[in-house]
Amino acid sequence: MHYSLSDMILDLVQNSIEAGSRLIRLDLNRENNFLTVRLTDDGCGMTEGELEKAKDPFYSDGIKHKHRKVGLGIPFLIQTVEQTDGLFDIHSEKNKGTSLNIRFNLGHYDTPPEGDWPGLFMQTLCFEGDYELIINRMITGENGSESAYTLQRTELQDVLGDFNESGAMLLLRDYLRSQEEDLSV
Protein backbone atom coordinates (compact mmCIF):
# COMPACT_ATOMS: atom_id res chain seq x y z
CA MET A 1 0.00 0.00 0.00
CA HIS A 2 1.17 3.52 -0.75
CA TYR A 3 2.76 5.60 1.95
CA SER A 4 1.31 8.99 1.08
CA LEU A 5 -1.88 10.50 -0.34
CA SER A 6 -0.02 11.95 -3.32
CA ASP A 7 1.11 8.44 -4.35
CA MET A 8 -2.50 7.22 -4.21
CA ILE A 9 -3.54 10.05 -6.51
CA LEU A 10 -0.76 9.05 -8.91
CA ASP A 11 -2.47 5.68 -9.48
CA LEU A 12 -5.74 7.42 -10.27
CA VAL A 13 -4.22 9.80 -12.81
CA GLN A 14 -2.41 6.86 -14.37
CA ASN A 15 -5.78 5.08 -14.67
CA SER A 16 -7.14 8.10 -16.54
CA ILE A 17 -4.19 8.13 -18.93
CA GLU A 18 -4.46 4.40 -19.54
CA ALA A 19 -8.19 4.86 -20.22
CA GLY A 20 -7.17 6.88 -23.28
CA SER A 21 -8.28 10.25 -21.91
CA ARG A 22 -7.60 13.37 -23.96
CA LEU A 23 -8.43 15.77 -21.15
CA ILE A 24 -7.82 15.13 -17.47
CA ARG A 25 -8.58 17.60 -14.73
CA LEU A 26 -7.19 17.30 -11.24
CA ASP A 27 -8.35 19.70 -8.55
CA LEU A 28 -6.85 19.69 -5.08
CA ASN A 29 -8.25 21.99 -2.45
CA ARG A 30 -7.10 22.00 1.14
CA GLU A 31 -9.40 23.77 3.51
CA ASN A 32 -8.66 23.56 7.21
CA ASN A 33 -8.27 19.88 7.96
CA PHE A 34 -9.80 18.57 4.76
CA LEU A 35 -8.24 17.88 1.41
CA THR A 36 -10.72 17.60 -1.43
CA VAL A 37 -9.51 15.87 -4.58
CA ARG A 38 -11.56 15.91 -7.74
CA LEU A 39 -10.42 14.04 -10.82
CA THR A 40 -12.36 13.98 -14.07
CA ASP A 41 -11.39 12.45 -17.38
CA ASP A 42 -12.92 11.80 -20.78
CA GLY A 43 -11.44 8.32 -21.10
CA CYS A 44 -13.16 5.05 -21.99
CA GLY A 45 -15.21 4.99 -18.78
CA MET A 46 -16.80 1.94 -17.21
CA THR A 47 -20.21 0.31 -17.20
CA GLU A 48 -21.96 -0.05 -13.86
CA GLY A 49 -20.78 -3.64 -13.68
CA GLU A 50 -17.17 -2.74 -14.46
CA LEU A 51 -17.27 0.04 -11.89
CA GLU A 52 -18.39 -2.38 -9.18
CA LYS A 53 -15.54 -4.70 -10.13
CA ALA A 54 -13.04 -1.81 -9.94
CA LYS A 55 -13.92 -1.51 -6.25
CA ASP A 56 -13.10 -5.18 -5.69
CA PRO A 57 -9.43 -5.76 -4.75
CA PHE A 58 -9.57 -9.30 -6.15
CA TYR A 59 -10.40 -8.17 -9.64
CA SER A 60 -8.19 -7.04 -12.50
CA ASP A 61 -9.04 -6.97 -16.20
CA GLY A 62 -5.66 -8.63 -16.79
CA ILE A 63 -4.76 -6.30 -19.64
CA LYS A 64 -1.96 -4.33 -18.01
CA HIS A 65 -0.55 -7.21 -15.95
CA LYS A 66 -1.30 -10.53 -17.58
CA HIS A 67 -0.98 -12.84 -14.61
CA ARG A 68 -2.06 -10.50 -11.86
CA LYS A 69 -5.21 -11.39 -9.94
CA VAL A 70 -5.61 -8.21 -7.95
CA GLY A 71 -6.35 -4.56 -8.71
CA LEU A 72 -5.61 -2.47 -5.66
CA GLY A 73 -5.58 1.22 -6.64
CA ILE A 74 -9.23 2.06 -5.97
CA PRO A 75 -9.83 -0.56 -3.22
CA PHE A 76 -6.94 0.75 -1.11
CA LEU A 77 -8.19 4.28 -1.57
CA ILE A 78 -11.70 3.32 -0.45
CA GLN A 79 -10.26 1.47 2.54
CA THR A 80 -8.15 4.48 3.57
CA VAL A 81 -11.07 6.87 3.26
CA GLU A 82 -13.42 4.58 5.20
CA GLN A 83 -10.93 4.14 8.01
CA THR A 84 -10.23 7.83 8.39
CA ASP A 85 -13.65 9.51 8.23
CA GLY A 86 -13.22 10.69 4.66
CA LEU A 87 -15.53 10.55 1.68
CA PHE A 88 -15.21 8.76 -1.63
CA ASP A 89 -17.44 8.92 -4.65
CA ILE A 90 -16.91 7.65 -8.19
CA HIS A 91 -19.03 8.06 -11.29
CA SER A 92 -18.38 6.58 -14.65
CA GLU A 93 -20.12 6.38 -17.95
CA LYS A 94 -19.01 3.97 -20.68
CA ASN A 95 -17.28 5.80 -23.54
CA LYS A 96 -17.77 9.16 -21.80
CA GLY A 97 -15.37 9.25 -18.89
CA THR A 98 -14.94 8.90 -15.16
CA SER A 99 -15.01 11.32 -12.26
CA LEU A 100 -13.85 10.86 -8.71
CA ASN A 101 -14.54 12.97 -5.66
CA ILE A 102 -12.49 12.28 -2.57
CA ARG A 103 -12.31 14.05 0.74
CA PHE A 104 -9.44 13.19 3.05
CA ASN A 105 -9.72 14.06 6.70
CA LEU A 106 -6.21 15.35 7.42
CA GLY A 107 -7.05 15.68 11.09
CA HIS A 108 -7.63 11.94 11.50
CA TYR A 109 -4.79 10.13 13.22
CA ASP A 110 -4.69 7.35 10.61
CA THR A 111 -4.79 9.48 7.47
CA PRO A 112 -1.52 9.00 5.57
CA PRO A 113 0.73 12.05 5.14
CA GLU A 114 0.02 14.25 2.11
CA GLY A 115 3.38 13.56 0.51
CA ASP A 116 5.17 15.51 -2.17
CA TRP A 117 2.65 17.36 -4.35
CA PRO A 118 5.09 19.02 -6.78
CA GLY A 119 6.72 15.57 -7.16
CA LEU A 120 3.33 14.05 -7.97
CA PHE A 121 2.57 16.79 -10.50
CA MET A 122 5.91 16.18 -12.23
CA GLN A 123 5.21 12.46 -12.46
CA THR A 124 1.70 12.93 -13.83
CA LEU A 125 2.90 15.49 -16.39
CA CYS A 126 5.79 13.30 -17.58
CA PHE A 127 3.93 10.17 -18.65
CA GLU A 128 4.21 9.41 -22.33
CA GLY A 129 1.30 10.18 -24.57
CA ASP A 130 -0.68 13.01 -25.97
CA TYR A 131 -3.08 14.03 -23.22
CA GLU A 132 -3.99 17.34 -21.70
CA LEU A 133 -3.74 17.56 -17.94
CA ILE A 134 -4.95 20.59 -16.04
CA ILE A 135 -4.08 20.73 -12.36
CA ASN A 136 -5.61 23.21 -9.97
CA ARG A 137 -4.00 23.36 -6.57
CA MET A 138 -5.65 25.53 -3.94
CA ILE A 139 -5.36 26.19 -0.25
CA THR A 140 -8.20 27.99 1.48
CA GLY A 141 -7.44 29.66 4.78
CA GLU A 142 -9.62 29.86 7.87
CA ASN A 143 -10.66 33.39 7.02
CA GLY A 144 -11.66 32.31 3.50
CA SER A 145 -8.50 33.63 1.82
CA GLU A 146 -7.38 31.56 -1.14
CA SER A 147 -3.98 30.81 -2.55
CA ALA A 148 -3.75 28.80 -5.74
CA TYR A 149 -1.92 27.90 -8.89
CA THR A 150 -2.82 26.15 -12.12
CA LEU A 151 -0.71 23.91 -14.32
CA GLN A 152 -1.53 23.04 -17.89
CA ARG A 153 0.45 20.29 -19.59
CA THR A 154 0.30 21.60 -23.18
CA GLU A 155 1.28 25.09 -22.05
CA LEU A 156 4.31 23.74 -20.17
CA GLN A 157 5.24 21.54 -23.14
CA ASP A 158 5.08 24.58 -25.37
CA VAL A 159 7.58 26.34 -23.09
CA LEU A 160 9.87 23.42 -22.28
CA GLY A 161 9.56 20.98 -25.18
CA ASP A 162 10.05 17.31 -24.36
CA PHE A 163 9.90 16.94 -20.56
CA ASN A 164 12.15 13.88 -20.71
CA GLU A 165 15.13 15.91 -21.78
CA SER A 166 16.97 16.38 -18.49
CA GLY A 167 17.35 20.15 -18.86
CA ALA A 168 13.60 20.51 -19.36
CA MET A 169 12.85 18.19 -16.45
CA LEU A 170 15.14 20.16 -14.13
CA LEU A 171 13.41 23.42 -15.04
CA LEU A 172 9.99 21.79 -14.68
CA ARG A 173 10.95 20.60 -11.19
CA ASP A 174 12.13 24.09 -10.21
CA TYR A 175 8.98 25.62 -11.65
CA LEU A 176 6.64 23.24 -9.81
CA ARG A 177 8.47 23.66 -6.51
CA SER A 178 8.38 27.44 -6.83
CA GLN A 179 4.61 27.36 -7.39
CA GLU A 180 4.10 25.19 -4.30
CA GLU A 181 6.42 27.26 -2.10
CA ASP A 182 4.53 30.38 -3.00
CA LEU A 183 1.24 29.03 -1.63
CA SER A 184 0.27 30.81 1.54
CA VAL A 185 -2.87 31.71 3.38
Added chain:
Amino acid sequence: MAKMTLEELRKLRNSQKGEMERRDVEGKETHIIVGMGTCGIAAGAKDALDGFLDAIKANDLNDVVVKQTGCMGLCYSEPTVEVKVPGMPDIIYGNVNAAVAKEIVEKHIMHKQMVQDHIQDKPAGDIIK
Protein backbone atom coordinates in the same frame (compact mmCIF):
# COMPACT_ATOMS: atom_id res chain seq x y z
CA MET B 1 12.67 30.51 -4.49
CA ALA B 2 10.28 33.17 -5.71
CA LYS B 3 7.28 32.01 -7.71
CA MET B 4 8.42 31.53 -11.29
CA THR B 5 6.21 32.78 -14.10
CA LEU B 6 5.77 30.96 -17.41
CA GLU B 7 7.67 33.75 -19.12
CA GLU B 8 10.61 33.35 -16.77
CA LEU B 9 10.50 29.62 -17.38
CA ARG B 10 10.57 30.22 -21.14
CA LYS B 11 13.58 32.53 -20.83
CA LEU B 12 15.46 30.00 -18.73
CA ARG B 13 14.68 27.26 -21.22
CA ASN B 14 15.81 29.38 -24.15
CA SER B 15 19.12 30.28 -22.55
CA GLN B 16 19.62 26.62 -21.65
CA LYS B 17 18.97 25.63 -25.26
CA GLY B 18 21.40 28.25 -26.58
CA GLU B 19 24.07 26.81 -24.33
CA MET B 20 23.37 23.31 -25.62
CA GLU B 21 23.68 24.30 -29.25
CA ARG B 22 27.02 25.93 -28.59
CA ARG B 23 28.32 22.71 -27.13
CA ASP B 24 27.45 20.81 -30.28
CA VAL B 25 25.94 17.66 -28.81
CA GLU B 26 26.26 14.94 -31.40
CA GLY B 27 22.76 13.60 -30.90
CA LYS B 28 24.15 10.73 -28.85
CA GLU B 29 21.94 10.60 -25.84
CA THR B 30 22.23 8.87 -22.55
CA HIS B 31 18.98 7.40 -21.21
CA ILE B 32 18.13 7.03 -17.54
CA ILE B 33 14.93 5.06 -17.00
CA VAL B 34 13.66 5.00 -13.44
CA GLY B 35 11.21 2.29 -12.38
CA MET B 36 8.35 4.14 -10.74
CA GLY B 37 5.76 1.48 -10.14
CA THR B 38 4.23 1.13 -6.69
CA CYS B 39 7.19 -1.01 -5.60
CA GLY B 40 9.70 1.56 -6.85
CA ILE B 41 7.95 4.50 -5.24
CA ALA B 42 7.62 2.62 -1.93
CA ALA B 43 11.37 1.96 -2.00
CA GLY B 44 12.27 5.60 -2.72
CA ALA B 45 12.31 5.95 -6.53
CA LYS B 46 11.37 9.61 -6.21
CA ASP B 47 14.51 10.26 -4.16
CA ALA B 48 16.54 8.39 -6.78
CA LEU B 49 15.00 10.49 -9.56
CA ASP B 50 15.79 13.66 -7.63
CA GLY B 51 19.33 12.36 -7.07
CA PHE B 52 19.81 11.87 -10.81
CA LEU B 53 18.46 15.31 -11.63
CA ASP B 54 20.64 16.95 -8.96
CA ALA B 55 23.76 15.16 -10.22
CA ILE B 56 22.96 16.04 -13.85
CA LYS B 57 22.60 19.67 -12.81
CA ALA B 58 25.72 19.70 -10.63
CA ASN B 59 27.83 18.26 -13.44
CA ASP B 60 26.22 20.39 -16.10
CA LEU B 61 25.28 17.47 -18.36
CA ASN B 62 22.91 18.25 -21.17
CA ASP B 63 22.46 15.25 -23.41
CA VAL B 64 20.60 13.06 -20.97
CA VAL B 65 17.04 11.79 -21.30
CA VAL B 66 15.27 10.90 -18.06
CA LYS B 67 12.16 8.74 -18.18
CA GLN B 68 9.90 7.03 -15.71
CA THR B 69 8.59 3.57 -16.31
CA GLY B 70 6.56 1.00 -14.40
CA CYS B 71 7.81 -1.99 -12.46
CA MET B 72 10.67 -3.84 -14.18
CA GLY B 73 9.96 -7.08 -12.34
CA LEU B 74 12.85 -6.71 -9.92
CA CYS B 75 10.78 -5.54 -6.96
CA TYR B 76 13.20 -7.05 -4.45
CA SER B 77 15.87 -4.60 -5.50
CA GLU B 78 13.87 -1.43 -5.99
CA PRO B 79 14.48 1.35 -6.78
CA THR B 80 15.72 -0.03 -10.09
CA VAL B 81 17.09 2.11 -12.88
CA GLU B 82 18.12 1.24 -16.42
CA VAL B 83 21.03 3.22 -17.82
CA LYS B 84 21.80 3.35 -21.53
CA VAL B 85 25.01 5.04 -22.54
CA PRO B 86 26.14 4.99 -26.18
CA GLY B 87 29.02 2.53 -26.60
CA MET B 88 28.25 0.68 -23.38
CA PRO B 89 25.98 -2.27 -22.61
CA ASP B 90 22.58 -1.36 -21.16
CA ILE B 91 22.64 -1.89 -17.42
CA ILE B 92 19.90 -2.24 -14.83
CA TYR B 93 20.98 -1.02 -11.44
CA GLY B 94 19.19 -1.98 -8.23
CA ASN B 95 18.87 -0.43 -4.76
CA VAL B 96 19.48 3.02 -6.18
CA ASN B 97 19.13 5.80 -3.62
CA ALA B 98 20.14 9.43 -4.18
CA ALA B 99 23.79 8.71 -3.32
CA VAL B 100 23.97 5.76 -5.72
CA ALA B 101 22.27 7.89 -8.39
CA LYS B 102 25.04 10.46 -8.00
CA GLU B 103 27.63 7.69 -8.28
CA ILE B 104 25.99 6.33 -11.45
CA VAL B 105 26.07 9.77 -13.05
CA GLU B 106 29.65 10.47 -12.08
CA LYS B 107 31.09 7.02 -12.80
CA HIS B 108 28.93 5.30 -15.39
CA ILE B 109 27.68 8.24 -17.43
CA MET B 110 30.67 10.56 -17.16
CA HIS B 111 33.53 8.07 -17.03
CA LYS B 112 32.07 4.88 -18.49
CA GLN B 113 32.79 2.87 -15.36
CA MET B 114 30.01 0.68 -14.02
CA VAL B 115 28.94 0.92 -10.41
CA GLN B 116 29.65 -2.72 -9.61
CA ASP B 117 27.79 -3.22 -6.32
CA HIS B 118 24.44 -2.24 -7.76
CA ILE B 119 24.33 -4.07 -11.09
CA GLN B 120 21.22 -6.26 -11.33
CA ASP B 121 21.25 -7.30 -14.90
CA LYS B 122 24.53 -7.45 -16.68
CA PRO B 123 25.88 -8.69 -19.97
CA ALA B 124 28.03 -11.82 -20.20
CA GLY B 125 30.95 -12.12 -17.79
CA ASP B 126 33.55 -11.63 -20.48
CA ILE B 127 32.30 -8.10 -21.09
CA ILE B 128 32.68 -6.85 -17.55
CA LYS B 129 35.01 -8.09 -14.83
